[in-house]
Amino acid sequence: MQIQPCGPLHGEITVPGDKSISHRAVMLGALANGTTHITGFLMGEDCLSTIDCFRKMGVSIDVSDKEVVVEGVGLHGLTAPECELYTGNSGTTTRLLSGILAGQSFTSTMNGDATIQRRPMGRVMKPLREMGASIEGKDDNFCPLTMHPSELHGIEYRLPVASAQLKSAILLAGLYAEGQTTVIEPAPSRDHTERMFRALGVEIETNGNAITLNPPEDLHAVDIAVPSDISSAAYFLVAGAIVPGSELTIKNVGVNPTRTGIIDVLRDMGADITESNFREEAEPVCDLTVRYSRLHGTEIGGAIIPRLIDELPVIAVAAAFAEGETVIRDAQELKVKESNRIASMVAELSKAGVDVEETDDGMIVRGGAKPHGASFETYKDHRIAMSLAVLALAARSACRIDEPEVVAISYPDFFHTLERLGG
DSSP states (O other), X not given: OEEOOOSOOEEEEOOOBOHHHHHHHHHHHHHSEEEEEEESOOOSHHHHHHHHHHHTTTOEEEEOSSEEEEEEEOTTOOOOOSSOEEOTTOHHHHHHHHHHHTTOSSOEEEEOOTTGGGSOOHHHHHHHHHTTXXXXXXXXXXXXXXXXXXXXXXXXXXXXXXXXXXXXXHHHHXXXXXXXXXXXXXXXXXXXXXHHHHHTTOEEEEETTEEEEEOOSOOBOOOEEOOBOHHHHHHHHHHHHHSTTOEEEEEEEEOOXXXXXXXXXXXXXTXXXXXXXXEESSSEEEEEEEEOOOOXXXXXOGGGGGGTGGGHHXXXXXXXXXXXXXXXXXXXXXXXXXXOHHHHHHHHHHHTTOEEEEETTEEEEEEOSOOOOOEEOOTTOHHHHHHHHHHHHHSSSOEEESOGGGGGGTOTTHHHHHHHHTO
16 A cells, blocks of 8 residues: 555544444453443454454344443353354453453453464463363464363462453453452553443452452443544544644543553643543543644653553654654563564654654654665554555655554544544
């Protein structure tokens, strides 16, 4: 795909539903008693993988243009799948489902595509085994993972890194454990699981960075409205900030405080972002308007990293157009995403003439010189593809992006939306 530099971007858009919340809505809806109606569901490949896995375990899930309807089978109502559970490219499906499968009375095997088979699962296997789970994995760290029936017990577990996927896997296993399960985070990570647990009647307490779950007798189905994904909105926030003359409004964006690091960092860099129509639904939601502004470098690290881990590739693009130096640190988690996102972004930004340096836990971007056109590789990583597309909008000459179809993992209509805004 070739992308030409564009003039100002203008318009109002609604980006797809939040990926993290969509996954959890299906998972917990499947385990609840009653019917769950999910609106705003993300029809991306990752979330469809979650639906497929639960259908294979006997859950009736109806998908239409307007909503996803999950007929819950209760905490103990899943049935043994007749074949391997295929999670595609979805790390969220794989890790969260590990916690659920660890507490089942049947044996199951879970596997994904080539990318998932390279992503480490040992950090999930370790606490689940401490809870009594019987798990086998390739080289004791990779998919395929096989779960055997076992009796789980609650534990207190201190996370080695702030990871919502790891935290959620342990808490989901805690639904099936005897006694309390406590997870202690080094820094707050996204709390969608805890919020949804409370909505479904689970007793869960937060004390500082410690989250304690008391296993419930059952879950009660509730309807779930999924807000627009701030991770998808991030590409348009950066595009609006770096393309001269632009003004964009993104409607109905979820602004859970554990996810809004991207807004804080862009504002620190000088971006003009305003919030309007703020309201509390299942999660806090508002409209975001971004206007072009001159950006400057900043330092990004510490406790804010879990609040923007998925947005760091497009933040690196903003840094390429900002005056001065931007330092990203404490972001080792980027190495174990769909690609090594540190190495991937450093390699591709360098192709466009950006002065960028890889570090052990992040990168240093020295901005100010407008990037030139280049032929980019996506590494089969949707976030790399969309970040480089944003760069291309404001580059000095045309850019090419290989395998642009990978955006379907989280934002199937991404390029059409860009075109509609003037890209």
